[in-house]
Amino acid sequence: MSNRTGTLKPFCRPLPNTMAVPKSSDKNLSLTHGQQYGSNPALSQLSGRLQLSNSNGNLSPDSVTPVSQEFTESDALLPRKLSGSRPKDAEGSGGHEESMCSLLRQILLPFLLAGLGTVSAGILLEIVQGWDVFQEFTELFILVPAVLGMKGNLEMTLAARLSTAVNAGRMDSTREKWMLIVGNLALKQLQATVLGLLASLVVTLLDWIAEGRMPLNHLVLLCSTSLCAAFMASLLQGIVMVGVIIGSKRMGINPDNIATLMAACFGDLFTLALLVCFSQWCYSLMELYPYVLYLVDLLHICLIPVWMRVASKHPESHILLRSGWEPIITAMVISSVGRLILDKTVSDENLVGIVVYAPVINGVGGNLVSIQASRISTHLHLNYSPREIPDSHKSCFNLCHTFVGTGSNQRSARVLLLLVLPGQLIFLHIIHLMKGGLTLPSPLFIVFFLSISLIQVFSLLCIADWMVHCLWQRSKDPDSYSIPYLTALGDLLGTALLSLSFLLLWCIGDPGGV
Template sequence: MLEPQPPPLEEQPTQTYSPTTSSDEGVETAVEQRSSRDDEPRSILEIYTPKILTSMETVADEEAENVPDTMLQIFLQSLFPFFIGGCGSIGAGLLLTYANKELSLIKEIPEFLVLMPPLQGLRGNLDMTFSSRMSTLAHKGAFAEEGILMRVRRNAAVSEALSIVVCLVANLISLFIVHITPDLRDSQSNEFANSTTVSNDTDTRDLSNIESSMFLTASSILSVALNCAICTTFLFTIVYYAWKHDYNPDNIVAPLGASISDMLTIGSMLFFCYLLRPYAGFSSALPNIIISISICSIPVWIMLGWKDEMAVTTAKQQCLTLVFASIVSCLAGLIQSEGAMTYPNYPAYQTLISGLAGNRGAVLASRISSYLEIHQESELGWKQRAIPFIYYRSDCSEAQTARLLLFTALPFQMFFVGISTALSFVYEPVELDWKFFLGYALVVLVQSFTILYLAQLIVFTLWKFGLDPDNHAIPLLTSAADVCGCGLLICLFLVLDKAFGCVKRIE
């Protein structure tokens, strides 16, 4: 049975509050009726439907993006990864400095120092782009779907194929650079000939140019293959557990991937070089076999990842970018080899300054890439991004993250420089003059300012041209960080040497 409807609310209270007589009584009554209608109780659907829709949009956005809103969250989540990444860069730098000072391998095979930056960059690029793709998948909710482990295996297989291809290209480029730089080969070969003799126990012989290149190529292929297996497993595990515990993987995995790759690349490269050196001294058959098997394995790795369309597309798009990044990093290797020949402590600081700056740029690039992938729009346009000072002064969350990374770069760098200096006393102290530390701080600020600016500009440009920033931005960025770090650091050593004579030289 229908219940009687209450009379409209505007007919009940208006008589009580309206004036008794007035010429404007009709107007006042209409106003009071509109006011009472605004205060009229509405149904539950009318009240809560907009709120429900808004909350649904918010929840969906949080599940897709999962990016912390506050700078404090970003800082706290990235603090420990940056610390671990800095420790990895310190270890890589000290290990490379020790090899440069003590091991005859560096003097015997000059391509080693030229090859290390592109090789480190190769593994760091593949690891960081892999982790960036995994982070984007986590933001999109793909980790909750079935078959994610198979997708990861296929991506790892494609990454293995790319590692071998780009490793071969990097070796060819380093060989070309050494042979068009006669001063590099002549100075190191003469030093090695004057300071070493052939041992009767091992009966090894000096390697020729082609043999040394084949030996170094075989060692580097084994190194990148081992690193690929270790790093992809480790990085996927980190991304997965970050996703499970509601952390943003973009803040965590990029620093870990780059620095762990640096340490593993240098350590495994030295290990395989000394493992293969006796055999290469007798015959070049073993390096040739390793290179032939690795080339034949490329189609196998591609077939394993062929069913994953995203992985194959990524490989096609990323191959040329990785080759270009390796060419740029070989320029950094040439600068590093020239610097290491004159300044024995140069490699320790080069690895640290390039690694930490590349890590910060990768974090910013990964965050911007995830945001653009999800929202399909940018917070800033060309005008705000093109001028660095306008970009850094913007109020959007992206610019706030860039400022946070910029302002914390110097304290992090100087902290790790202090640790590196303290650890070096176990073997031999590195640079100790206060003028060096002051100049180093200035170099850090200039490099961090430049790399973070390039990070946002590269990501936005790639996205505007329809290219996936996850596949292209980080290789370009880390190679730029290598060249920028090597160039600024060698300028610092040269200025301090010529003006004050306060850095150590090789006499």
């Protein structure tokens, strides 16, 4: 009889060829083309999946659970620490080291395009504000920023989640890739429908409180416009974002550097254009065929169970069906405070010029901080288990640690901060040209504007470094939680600082940016 001592003898038999398990000697797994930031997660799970069939250490092929099946059905619920050696420094990327020049090349063009999209959205709103539908249904001016902010959060969180999935190697399998894509797109359609309906109801309530009345046809038009614009923009932009993510992977570009910026580039202008078109369409049907608007609202509401069913097919999106509402709804509340500050400032005719510059400072701050949040989140997914954070973040938070160091996150923070001044100067010049070149911001206003932009982005980058690690320590996925909070805080901080600057310039008699 064999000697049973309670410990298993190491087995020496080679693994059968039929088992889909990587060899234990493959310490450095080869990476597919374009995947420079992650490694195969199956190796780190190998020890827990091999079951010995008897006490002699013999391995039975029937006793081994298929790696791909168990990984896709259970391990995708929470982020995982991947196999391979951990980076030497606490903030290293754990893979391909990106230089500051490489980061700048990847970020610069999408950053400029995103800024142009924000400026163009402001110009478009200025053009259509004289249309009959905007004159008769003035509630649309309150609905526009609510829908734009909501859509921006949905697009950026989708971009961050898919970027992390690409870097973690979870989109190498065709089946897993399309399950992940379809689940996230269905989740985004559900969120866009619910939040579009919620935004229209909130706007209706605010207008009822202010005016003391709300005609039924106003409510129907707001709901139809919001639902149609949010639904169509979410669908088309979601497809575009999937193409951007897959294309960046094939080209060997880190999607964390460009995905959120491309979402912002397409987001504001495209969503506003759809909102304007659907509002005019609903306005044209209001008198002759009002029942069509009721049918449109009913159709979108009936599609909600369909999106829930599809989204629940994938474990990750199934979890977000329950936990993904808190950050985007909270972000809407925080952004509302910023809009309240802006409304109070605009009510003073001496400070009306702030309307032109508020979208620029808020857009730039939100775009830059979303890149950093996405990169830190990917770093944690690739190198640490849930609730496990780097040693540098276990003690009191140090502001200097966000920018000082040799890690990839510190390098990206420095690059993003360096982009603020030249980027804002370019956008100020574009605003000057789009206004016909008739007015020129005063030198003192330019100094104030650049200073508050630096303060805003510096503060947001520090908050992002702290917030993402805190969310990870509490087993919350930063890709879904951090970006809505950070963009909402960026709107609040940027609007407050810009209002203060205009007030100071008015007090000293400077013409400012008007």
